[in-house]
Amino acid sequence: MINPHVQLLKTFTYRKLIISNKELTLTLSKTITILNLPFINTTNQQFISNLQKKITTKQNTFIVTANPEIAVYAYDHPQFQKLVQTADYITPDGIGIIKASQIIQQPLKERITGFDTLTSLLEIANNSSLKVYLLGAKPEVLQKTVKNVKKKYPKLQLVGSHDGYFSDDQEIVADIKQLQPNIVAVALGYPKQEEFIAQHRQLCPAIWIGVGGSFDVLSGTVKRAPKIFQKLNLEWLYRFISHPSRLSRFKNLPRFIYLVKHVH
Numbered sequence: 001m002i003n004p005h006v007q008l009l010k011t012f013t014y015r016k017l018i019i020s021n022k023e024l025t026l027t028l029s030k031t032i033t034i035l036n037l038p039f040i041n042t043t044n045q046q047f048i049s050n051l052q053k054k055i056t057t058k059q060n061t062f063i064v065t066a067n068p069e070i071a072v073y074a075y076d077h078p079q080f081q082k083l084v085q086t087a088d089y090i091t092p093d094g095i096g097i098i099k100a101s102q103i104i105q106q107p108l109k110e111r112i113t114g115f116d117t118l119t120s121l122l123e124i125a126n127n128s129s130l131k132v133y134l135l136g137a138k139p140e141v142l143q144k145t146v147k148n149v150k151k152k153y154p155k156l157q158l159v160g161s162h163d164g165y166f167s168d169d170q171e172i173v174a175d176i177k178q179l180q181p182n183i184v185a186v187a188l189g190y191p192k193q194e195e196f197i198a199q200h201r202q203l204c205p206a207i208w209i210g211v212g213g214s215f216d217v218l219s220g221t222v223k224r225a226p227k228i229f230q231k232l233n234l235e236w237l238y239r240f241i242s243h244p245s246r247l248s249r250f251k252n253l254p255r256f257i258y259l260v261k262h263v264h
């Protein structure tokens with residue numbers, strides 16, 4: 001699996017010198033609004049540089065990685081939409097969002113996925129021995145995720161984890177409060193993960209990110225699309241071919257495009 005951020009991270013120290021703070025802030029303050037959600041219009045590289053800065057300065061940061069499904073759900077659920085709008089960053093996770101930006105003639109620079117952002121954050125955590133908390137997925141998937149993360153990122157501190165099938169969050173809340181992780185990755189699927197983060201993000205000044213099905217991939221339970229599918233922006237097609245039961249996930253796409261064309 002090739003992570004487009006890896007090269008960036010390798011050269012991060014150098015790049016840090018040439019991307020000024022002001023430049024970063026300006027880059028990330030520019031957003032493109034699609035279905036009332038302000039998407040950051042930047043590159044993976046600049047986004048990660050910015051997150052590195054947020055970690056260093058211990059700024060509480062809420063990231064929503066939004067695909068068309070989330071955008072439509074937010075459009076239909078005003079309360080959830082408001083909650084998503086409180087995020088510090090909404091990233092375009094999915095070619096559908098990029099296409100929508102082209103339709104409204106305000107093209108976004110590139111796709112910034114939850115999975116790639118998570119693996120970049122894990123690299124950063126590994127390089128600086130940061131504390132990470134993983135929340136979500138089925139117990140056996142989480143167990144494999146923990147094992148793989150420990151193996152691949154031996155220097156990060158995996159301070160805690162909990163599966164995503166709980167009825168009472170008190171234990172998790174107490175854990176996070178006590179452990180004070182630098183990064184909290186929440187893989188409960190939408191809208192649960194964003195609701196959890198919005199409710200609990202004040203527990204510690206971390207990067208809080210909703211990462212959907214990323215633990216399924218990190219655990220090796222689900223394969224990410226081969227590079228060629230990713231390059232051709234056909235990751236969705238690969239997912240559909242390998243899991244036809246996901247067909248229902250695409251049912252909102254035509255409506256998404258319709259709304260994009262008519263709401264703006």
Ligand code: UDP
Pocket residue numbers: 136137138163164165187188189190192211212213214215216
């Ligand atoms: N999940 C969870 N708790 C729940 C519902 C879902 O931990 O109550 C997990 C599920 O096991 C999966 C992830 O959340 O690992 C959602 O994956 P999906 O592919 O549906 O998310 P997407 O990336 O499409 O948002």
